[in-house]
Amino acid sequence: MTFFSTADRALWRLALPMIFSNVTVPLLGLVDTAVIGHLDSPDYLGGVAVGATVTSFLFMLLLFLRMSTTGLTAQAYGARDPLGLARALAQPLLIALVAGVAILLFRAPLIDLALHLVGGSDAVLHQARRFLEIRWLSAPAALANMVLLGWLLGVQYARAPVILLVVGNILNIVLDLWLVVGAGMNVQGAALATVVAEYATLATGALMAWKVLRLRGVSAAMLRQAWRGDLGRLLALNRDIMLRSLLIQLCFASITVLGARQGNDIVAVNALLMTFLTFTAYALDGFAYAVEAHSGQAFGARDRSQLLTVWYAACRQAGLVALGFALAYALCGGAIIDALTSITPLRELARHYLWWQIALPLVGVWCYLLDGMFVGATRGREMRNSMAIAAAGFGLALLALPGLGNHGLWLALLVFLALRGLSLGWMWRRLWRQDRWFAG
Numbered sequence: 001m002t003f004f005s006t007a008d009r010a011l012w013r014l015a016l017p018m019i020f021s022n023v024t025v026p027l028l029g030l031v032d033t034a035v036i037g038h039l040d041s042p043d044y045l046g047g048v049a050v051g052a053t054v055t056s057f058l059f060m061l062l063l064f065l066r067m068s069t070t071g072l073t074a075q076a077y078g079a080r081d082p083l084g085l086a087r088a089l090a091q092p093l094l095i096a097l098v099a100g101v102a103i104l105l106f107r108a109p110l111i112d113l114a115l116h117l118v119g120g121s122d123a124v125l126h127q128a129r130r131f132l133e134i135r136w137l138s139a140p141a142a143l144a145n146m147v148l149l150g151w152l153l154g155v156q157y158a159r160a161p162v163i164l165l166v167v168g169n170i171l172n173i174v175l176d177l178w179l180v181v182g183a184g185m186n187v188q189g190a191a192l193a194t195v196v197a198e199y200a201t202l203a204t205g206a207l208m209a210w211k212v213l214r215l216r217g218v219s220a221a222m223l224r225q226a227w228r229g230d231l232g233r234l235l236a237l238n239r240d241i242m243l244r245s246l247l248i249q250l251c252f253a254s255i256t257v258l259g260a261r262q263g264n265d266i267v268a269v270n271a272l273l274m275t276f277l278t279f280t281a282y283a284l285d286g287f288a289y290a291v292e293a294h295s296g297q298a299f300g301a302r303d304r305s306q307l308l309t310v311w312y313a314a315c316r317q318a319g320l321v322a323l324g325f326a327l328a329y330a331l332c333g334g335a336i337i338d339a340l341t342s343i344t345p346l347r348e349l350a351r352h353y354l355w356w357q358i359a360l361p362l363v364g365v366w367c368y369l370l371d372g373m374f375v376g377a378t379r380g381r382e383m384r385n386s387m388a389i390a391a392a393g394f395g396l397a398l399l400a401l402p403g404l405g406n407h408g409l410w411l412a413l414l415v416f417l418a419l420r421g422l423s424l425g426w427m428w429r430r431l432w433r434q435d436r437w438f439a440g
Contacts, residue, residue, distance in 0.1 A: 007313040011290050015317070017158040019286030020166075034340050035180045036190065042268045042343060046260070047127020048187050049271030053256040054114045054128070055135055057249040058103065059142055064241035064380075065096050066146035068234060070289070071378040073154025074296020077216075081300075083225065086218045089151045089209065090226035091234055096147045100140030107136040118257050121264055127187050134191035138198035145198065148205035155216060156293050160208045168201030240380030247384075247391040251416055254394075255409050258401065266406050269349045272340050276333070276357040277413075280325045284365050287318040288372035295376025302438050307373075314369050322365035329357045356410040363414055366421035373428060377437065382427045390419040 036044045069092045076084030103110065111132045115125050145164070152160040172193050179189030213223070255274070260267040291314050298307040329336075333354045337347055367390075374383045397412035404411060431437045 005313065007309045008317055011287070011294070011310060011313045011317060014156060014158050014293060015286045015290035017162045017286075018153070018289045019283050020162060035176060036187065042264055042346065043121075043123040043127055044187055045268045045271060045341070046121075046124040046264050048131055048190060049256060049267055049274075050115075050118055050124060050128040050260065051131035051135060051187070051191070052271075053253055054111075054118065054132060057253050058110070058114075058136075059139070060249050061242060061245050062096070062099055062143055063146065063245045064238040065092050065143055066150035067241050067292075067375050068092060068237045068378065068380070069147050069150030070154045070292050071237075071296050071375045072234070073151050074156075074293050074376055075300035075378065077155050078297035078300025078303075082216060082218045083222050085155065085216055086213070086222040086226035088154065089147070089213075090223060091231060092147045092150075092238075093144060094227070095238070096143035097140055100143040103136060103139035107133070107139075111136070118253075119260060121260075124260065124264060124267070131187040131191045134188055135194055138195040141198040141202040145201050145205055148202075148209055151209060152205075152212060153289055153293055154296060155212060156297070157212050157215075160205075160212060161289075164201060164205045164208065167204050168197045171200055172197035237378055237380045240384040244380070244384045244387040247387040251391055251394045251413075254398070255413065258398070258409055259406065262406060265345060265349060269346055269353065270406070270409070272337065272346065272350055273353055273357060275340065276329060276336070277360055280322075280357075280361045281364070281368070283325070284318055284322060284361070284368045287314050287321070288368040288375075290314070291369055291372030292376045295373050296378075297376075299377045299438060304438075307437075311369075311373065314372070318365050318369055322361040325361040326358050329354070329361075333357060353406060353410060356407075356414065359414060360417065364417040364421070367417055367424060370421060370424035370428060374424060382424070382431075386420055386423040386427060389423045390416045393419040 036048050069088055073085060073088040076082075076088055111129060114132070115128060118125070118128075145168070149161055149164055152164065175193035175196055176190055179185045179193050183189055185192065255270060256267060259270040291310060294310040295307060298304075298310070334351060337350045337354070341347060341350075371383070374386075394412045394416040397415040398408065400411060401408035428437070
């Protein structure tokens with residue numbers, strides 16, 4: 001077996017476009033942080049951090065829309081089932097639109113509840129409210145875009161997700177600079193830029209999905225039938241993935257909430273440093289998405305050899321990329337911090353926690369790849385149970401918070417990622433040895 005075999009090249013053909021498109025997501029976060037971080041008060045940066053965390057918690061709670069769509073689509077693709085492809089798009093798209101409209105209609109009481117739970121200074125919460133009142137207008141489009149992205153990935157049509165993500169995020173960045181800096185709209189400008197970009201992405205994605213449906217032989221008659229059949233399986237899978245998403249969002253929201261209670265500077269610094277982790281995660285998710293698609297295809301075709309070949313290739317290539325990120329942060333982390341904010345106290349404080357960002361890619365890469373394996377096999381129950389184990393470890397690690405301060409938050413996050421990888425690895429090994437992986 002060579003280090004860069006045919007399987008490695010096949011993995012890169014799908015992973016590289018997804019990495020390229022995925023990194024535009026944290027690039028948007030970097031622009032938001034850099035633009036808001038250069039305003040005259042850390043309250044703006046703290047407000048956007050709280051608002052973004054609340055939005056992530058709510059929207060990512062519905063991440064099952066993307067994940068279940070990818071797994072079911074990839075399996076239908078592997079089984080050469082065009083009706084299954086139609087069903088994998090139509091049913092979750094309906095769920096996404098209903099949920100998005102509900103969020104839009106009830107956003108005022110939801111914002112009140114979220115900010116009450118988060119807590120923090122009045123100045124930061126005021127800016128967070130201004131951000132959220134506009135940001136959540138994008139809910140129907142944002143959730144529908146999850147489904148479109150998951151479906152296009154599942155059929156391994158790599159160019160379409162690239163265009164979908166790049167168009168939306170580049171438009172968001174351009175509008176961000178114009179509205180925040182040019183028009184002086186501060187946090188409201190950052191939120192409005194995202195709303196416009198989400199709806200533009202939805203229009204682009206709908207056109208692409210229609211093109212791919214025709215390419216994959218899905219007829220109008222199949223689409224009319226797609227609303228019925230296998231709905232129970234979809235709902236059960238979505239339930240497990242939603243619980244999994246709830247746990248992960250609770251853990252990540254705790255970073256902001258507990259940081260906010262340590263002071264405005266800590267919440268701002270953690271928001272700044274979280275861009276390192278976000279950038280790494282979205283890049284490594286390019287490999288996870290490729291594993292999802294290949295795992296699902298192998299599951300649909302019941303091909304053990306294909307699954308193992310892709311897994312070994314993913315370990316080799318993603319491990320190398322994770323090492324590259326760790327080295328980059330070790331050598332250039334200080335310069336990146338300086339580029340993100342001009343506030344001197346924040347720069348100095350951020351350097352105290354930089355070494356955590358060096359360790360996180362090396363620990364976290366394995367849970368991203370194993371997530372891809374389980375998503376492709378639509379094994380929501382195992383993913384839910386693994387996340388429960390990791391969340392319990394996260395909570396126990398927080399007991400060190402009084403003694404370690406903000407270092408305790410980053411320690412808990414490291415433990416969380418490590419336990420996700422270890423528990424998923426143990427579950428996969430057990431199912432594989434018992435010859436039950438394809439029995440789901």
